[in-house]
Amino acid sequence: MTDGNLHPSAQRVADAATKLGLTINIVTFEHSTRTAVEAAQAVGCDVGQIVKSLVFTVKDEPxxxxVSGANQLDTRKLAALFGVGRKQVERATAETVRSATGFAIGGVPPFGHATSTSIYIDKDLTQYDVIWAAAGTPNAVFAxxxxxxxxxxxxxVSDLKADPAAKAAN
Known part of the structure; x- marks a missing residue:
């Protein structure tokens, strides 16, 4: 799974994967994979194959x-999933991200979080055979x-993608 020389945050992701019955190989780079574009360039894949782990609060709950690295999240669609208005959905602060997940922005993995939270997955990610996600640090990923x-x-799995045409019309 890993070589044993992982950053402690990446090791937590590896341990969480094992508990979930997953076999993953965490790849660490010398340079940042913090953004979807940086991660896609590092692993040599399409930016759409990158999993952006975004934390929002809905009615103050994380x-x-x-979300696919090629997409922006439509907060109206996220709000609709919870039956609330868009104004009740906000991007989480860095402090909220860390307290909810146990990880800093730029390295938040899709699992292994400090708390149990609802997780919604952009349906566009399901079109790929393999996707890449952050592994606990801004320079570690796994497939x-x-x-x-x-x-x-x-x-x-939900339609979370913002429609650029609808955005331009508003």
């Missing part, structure tokens, strides 16, 4: 949205199939 990810996190 929620995680795993996983969308099916394995959905199963591991008990995620709700």
């Amino acid at each position: 929620v995680i949205a795993l 996983i199939t969308p099916t394995a990810l959905v199963r591991a996190v008990s995620g709700h």
